[in-house]
Amino acid sequence: MKNIAVKKAKSDAPSSLGMILLKGRTFIALILLFIFFSFTAQNFLNPASLLLIAKHVALYGILGIGMTYVIITGGIDLSVGAIVGLGGMIAGGLIDEGLPLQMFGVNLYFNVPAICLIVILLGALIGAFNGLIITKFNVAPFIATLGMMYVARGFAMLRSNGATFPNLVGSAELGNTGFEFWGGNVGTIPVAAIILIIIAIITAIILKKTPTGWHILSIGGNERAAKLSGVKVNKVKILVYVVSGACAAVVGIITASQLVAANPSSGESWEMNAIAATVLGGTSMAGGIGTIGGTIVGAFVIGILNDGMVMCGVSEFWQMVIKGVVIVLAVIVDQFQRNMQAKMALQQRSSK
Amino acid sequence: MENTTNSAQNPEVCLTCETIDKIYPGTKALDNVSFEVKTGKVNVLIGENGAGKSTLMKIVAGIESPSNGKLYMDGKEVSFKNAAEARAMGIGIIHQELSLFPNLNVYQNIFMANEHTKNGALDNKEHIRLAEQVLAKLEYPIDPNTIVGDLRVGQQQMVEIARNLVQAGLRILIMDEPTSSLSSQEVEVLFKIINELKASGISIVYISHRLEEIMRIGDYVTVLRDGKKVAEDDVKNISVSWIVQNMVGTDKSYAKKEKNIDFSKEEVVLRAEDLCLPKRGGGWLLDHVNFELHKGEILGIYGLLGAGRTEIFECIMGMRPEHTGKFYLHGEEMKTGTIAQQIDKGFALVPEDRQREGLVQTLNIGKNISLSSMERYAKGGLINRKKESEAVKEAIKDIHIKVADATLPILSLSGGNQQKVVIGKGTLTNPQILLMDEPSRGIDIGAKTEVFDIINQYAARGVSIIVISSELKEIIAIADRIAVLSNGLLTGEFQGDEINEQTLVTASYKGHNRT
Numbered sequence: 001m002k003n004i005a006v007k008k009a010k011s012d013a014p015s016s017l018g019m020i021l022l023k024g025r026t027f028i029a030l031i032l033l034f035i036f037f038s039f040t041a042q043n044f045l046n047p048a049s050l051l052l053i054a055k056h057v058a059l060y061g062i063l064g065i066g067m068t069y070v071i072i073t074g075g076i077d078l079s080v081g082a083i084v085g086l087g088g089m090i091a092g093g094l095i096d097e098g099l100p101l102q103m104f105g106v107n108l109y110f111n112v113p114a115i116c117l118i119v120i121l122l123g124a125l126i127g128a129f130n131g132l133i134i135t136k137f138n139v140a141p142f143i144a145t146l147g148m149m150y151v152a153r154g155f156a157m158l159r160s161n162g163a164t165f166p167n168l169v170g171s172a173e174l175g176n177t178g179f180e181f182w183g184g185n186v187g188t189i190p191v192a193a194i195i196l197i198i199i200a201i202i203t204a205i206i207l208k209k210t211p212t213g214w215h216i217l218s219i220g221g222n223e224r225a226a227k228l229s230g231v232k233v234n235k236v237k238i239l240v241y242v243v244s245g246a247c248a249a250v251v252g253i254i255t256a257s258q259l260v261a262a263n264p265s266s267g268e269s270w271e272m273n274a275i276a277a278t279v280l281g282g283t284s285m286a287g288g289i290g291t292i293g294g295t296i297v298g299a300f301v302i303g304i305l306n307d308g309m310v311m312c313g314v315s316e317f318w319q320m321v322i323k324g325v326v327i328v329l330a331v332i333v334d335q336f337q338r339n340m341q342a343k344m345a346l347q348q349r350s351s352k
Numbered sequence: 353m354e355n356t357t358n359s360a361q362n363p364e365v366c367l368t369c370e371t372i373d374k375i376y377p378g379t380k381a382l383d384n385v386s387f388e389v390k391t392g393k394v395n396v397l398i399g400e401n402g403a404g405k406s407t408l409m410k411i412v413a414g415i416e417s418p419s420n421g422k423l424y425m426d427g428k429e430v431s432f433k434n435a436a437e438a439r440a441m442g443i444g445i446i447h448q449e450l451s452l453f454p455n456l457n458v459y460q461n462i463f464m465a466n467e468h469t470k471n472g473a474l475d476n477k478e479h480i481r482l483a484e485q486v487l488a489k490l491e492y493p494i495d496p497n498t499i500v501g502d503l504r505v506g507q508q509q510m511v512e513i514a515r516n517l518v519q520a521g522l523r524i525l526i527m528d529e530p531t532s533s534l535s536s537q538e539v540e541v542l543f544k545i546i547n548e549l550k551a552s553g554i555s556i557v558y559i560s561h562r563l564e565e566i567m568r569i570g571d572y573v574t575v576l577r578d579g580k581k582v583a584e585d586d587v588k589n590i591s592v593s594w595i596v597q598n599m600v601g602t603d604k605s606y607a608k609k610e611k612n613i614d615f616s617k618e619e620v621v622l623r624a625e626d627l628c629l630p631k632r633g634g635g636w637l638l639d640h641v642n643f644e645l646h647k648g649e650i651l652g653i654y655g656l657l658g659a660g661r662t663e664i665f666e667c668i669m670g671m672r673p674e675h676t677g678k679f680y681l682h683g684e685e686m687k688t689g690t691i692a693q694q695i696d697k698g699f700a701l702v703p704e705d706r707q708r709e710g711l712v713q714t715l716n717i718g719k720n721i722s723l724s725s726m727e728r729y730a731k732g733g734l735i736n737r738k739k740e741s742e743a744v745k746e747a748i749k750d751i752h753i754k755v756a757d758a759t760l761p762i763l764s765l766s767g768g769n770q771q772k773v774v775i776g777k778g779t780l781t782n783p784q785i786l787l788m789d790e791p792s793r794g795i796d797i798g799a800k801t802e803v804f805d806i807i808n809q810y811a812a813r814g815v816s817i818i819v820i821s822s823e824l825k826e827i828i829a830i831a832d833r834i835a836v837l838s839n840g841l842l843t844g845e846f847q848g849d850e851i852n853e854q855t856l857v858t859a860s861y862k863g864h865n866r867t
C-alpha cells in the first residue's frame with residue numbers, strides 16, 4: 001500500500017508541475033504582458049494610465065462575468081454590447097428628459113439610484129426575454145441573442161434618433177444629480193473596479209457554493225443528465241441570461257457615467273471582448289467548465305493588451321490582428337490542457 | 353525475426369500480439385501479454401473491468417500504440433499509427449460505447465468514410481441499396497433514411513455492426529460487448545451473422561461479460577486479469593465456472609434470491625391503471641398497461657427491445673406528458689409533474705445510458721453523486737460543504753464505490769463504479785421508489801453482483817424497486833416478481849415458481865402475434 005502511494009507521487013511529480021504551469025498560463029501571460037509593456041510603453045506605469053486600464057478592465061470583467069455564466073451552460077450572449085448602449089441611453093434620457101407622462105401632462109424625474117435600478121431591471125428583463133426565447137421556443141442561443149442585439153441597438157438609436165444625450169449632470173432642483181459618481185473614483189480607486197469586485201465575489205460564491213451554481217455547471221456538462229437528475233434546466237438557463245443582461249446594464253450605466261454622456265452606439269462589439277475575456281479565462285465554449293476568477297484574469301489580459309498596444313503606438317489595424325491571434329492561441333492551449341487532463345483521468349482509471 | 357514468428361506464419365493464426373506491454377505513467381495496463389487471433393474463429397477475450405481487454409483491442413485496432421512488444425499479421429511485423437491504417441489492413445472494431453453520428457441517417461452512418469461515388473458525387477441510391485441489403489442480412493429492416501439519433505440504443509448497435517460488415521476486405525472484426533443492449537432475439541441474429549462471417553474466413557475477437565454467450569459462440573477463450581494473461585483454452589475444454597474462477601481468482605456467482613416473502617400483503621406503493629402511450633404514426637408504445645408495486649418489493653420488467661419498458665419509467669418520471677391512464681401513489685391519484693417534482697415525490701431514476709443520461713462528465717465524482725439532492729444540503733442558499741461531503745461519503749460507503757477521493761474526475765472510474773455513482777445519486781435523494789433501467793449494462797460480473805447487493809439492500813430497507821433488464825438470468829436472480837412487456841402490451845406477470853426462462857421468453861413474444 002505504502003509502495004503504491006510512493007510510486008504514484010513520484011510519477012505524478014513532473015506532469016503536475018507542467019499542469020500547474022499550463023493551468024496558470026493566462027495568469028503567467030498577464031504578468032509577462034505587464035512586464036513587457038512596462039518597458040515598451042512610456043506612460044504605462046504612470047498612475048493615470050493604470051487607472052484608465054483598471055476602468056477598462058472593470059467593464060470587460062463585468063460583461064465577462066455574465067458571459068461566463070451563459071457560456072458555462074453551453075450558450076452565448078451576443079446582445080450584451082447592445083444592452084450597454086441601450087442601458088446608457090435609457091439612463092441618459094431619464095436624467096436629461098425624465099419620463100414624460102402625457103396623460104397627466106407632467107415629466108417625471110427620478111433620482112439617480114432609482115434610474116440605475118430601472119436600467120438594471122431593464123437589462124435583466126431583456127436577458128429574461130433571451131432566456132425565454134431560447135428555452136420555450138428552442139431557438140439556438142446564438143440566433144436568439146443575435147436578434148436581440150439588433151433589437152436592443154435599434155431601440156437605443158430610436159430613443160434619441162441616434163443623437164447623444166450630453167452633459168448628464170442632472171440638476172439640483174430636480175434632485176437627480178450625482179450620476180457621474182459611477183464613472184468616477186473613490187479615493188484613487190475607480191468605482192467601476194469596486195463594482196467589479198463586488199459582482200465577482202457574489203457570482204463566484206453563487207457558482208461554487210450554491211445548488212444553483214452547480215446546476216449551471218451541470219447543465220453545460222450534460223444537459224440531459226442534469227435534467228434527469230431533477231435540475232430545473234429551463235429556469236437555470238433563463239437565470240443566466242438575466243444575470244448577463246443585468247451585468248450589461250451595469251456596464252451601460254458606468255460607461256455613460258464615465259463619459260457624462262450617453263451615446264447610442266456605445267458598447268458596440270463589446271460582446272466580443274467579453275467572450276474573449278471568458279475564453280482566455282479558461283471557460284470552455286462547450287460548456288460545463290469555467291470560473292469567475294479566470295474570467296477576471298482574462299479581462300485583465302484583454303484590457304492590458306488593448307491599452308498597452310495603444311500606448312505603444314501600435315496601429316489600430318495591427319491591434320485587431322494581435323488580439324485575434326491571442327484569442328485563438330488561448331483556445332488551442334486550452335484544448336491541449338483538456339486533452340492532457342482527460343488522458344490523465346483515463347490513465348488513473350486503467351491503473352485500477 | 354523469422355524465428356520469433358513461427359506461430360504467426362501458421363495459416364491458422366492471422367494476427368499475433370507478442371509480449372505486449374502498455375505502460376501509463378505509474379501503471380502497467382498490459383503486462384507481457386501475448387495473444388493470437390485464430391483465423392475464422394471466435395476468439396473470446398474476457399476479464400473484469402480494468403483487466404486490459406479494451407486496451408489490448410485498442411492496440412490491435414491502431415487506436416493506441418504499445419509501449420513494448422510487437423504485432424504480426426501473416427508473419428509480417430506491422431505497426432499502426434492510427435485506426436485508419438488498421439482499417440486498411442482489414443481490422444474493424446465495434447466499440448463498447450457507440451460511435452455513431454446521431455445527426456446523420458442510417459445509410460450515411462454505415463458508409464461514413466467508406467462512401468461510394470458516381471462521377472465524383474455521392475451515390476446515395478447505391479448506399480441505400482447496400483444498406484438495405486446488409487440490414488436485411490442482419491434481419492433488421494430499418495429504413496436507411498431514418499436519423500440514427502431517433503433509434504433506440506439496441507437499434508443503433510445493429511447499425512454499428514452493419515457499418516463494419518460493409519467494409520471491403522474485412523479480415524478481423526473486434527466486437528467489444530456487442531450484445532450489451534440487444535434483446536435475445538437480436539442476439540440470435542448476431543450469432544448467426546458471426547457464424548456466417550466465420551464461414552467466410554473472417555476472424556472475430558469477441559469481448560463480452562455474458563458468460564453463457566461465450567460458451568455458445570466462442571471457439572477459444574483468453575482470460576485477462578490485472579493486465580496479465582492468466583489462462584487460455586479451447587471453449588470445448590472449459591466451463592463457465594472455469595472462466596469465472598480465472599477472471600476473479602475465486603468462484604463468484606449471482607447471489608441467489610430468497611423468494612419466500614409474500615408481498616401481496618404489503619402496502620401497494622404505486623399502481624398504474626390503463627397506462628397508454630401513443631406511438632408517433634399510430635399504434636401504442638404502451639397499450640393499456642396495469643401494474644402494482646408493493647412496499648419493499650423488487651419488480652422486474654422484462655421484454656424485447658422496443659417493448660415499452662423504458663417508456664413506463666418515462667411516464668412515471670413525467671417525461672411523457674402525453675400519456676393517458678392513471679397512477680396512484682400510496683392509494684392517492686398522482687398527477688405526474690416535472691422530473692424535479694417527481695423526485696420530490698420520492699421517485700429516483702437510474703437511466704439506461706450512463707454516459708449520455710447518467711453522468712455529468714465535467715463534474716467530479718462527489719458532485720455527480722450529490723447533484724440530485726444538492727438543495728437538501730443548502731442553508732440560506734449556501735451549500736453546507738460538511739453536510740454535503742458527509743452525505744457523499746456515506747453514499748460511497750453505502751454502495752461500495754471504489755474511490756480514494758471524491759474530488760477526482762468521473763472519467764477516472766471504471767464502468768462499474770461509474771454506474772454505482774449514478775445509483776448513488778438516485779439513492780441519496782432518499783427515494784421510496786427506485787426505477788432502474790438496465791442497471792447492470794456493460795459492467796463486469798464483480799460489479800454486477802455488487803449492484804444486485806445494493807438493490808437487495810435497499811429493498812430490505814423498504815424501498816420499492818422496479819428493475820428493467822434484458823438479461824434473463826439476472827432478472828430472475830434479482831426480481832421478486834416479473835412483468836413481461838411485449839409490443840406495448842403486458843403479456844405476463846410471474847411470481848415465485850412460475851418464473852423461469854421459458855415462460856418469460858414465451859411471454860415476451862406474445863404481443864407480436866396479435867396483429
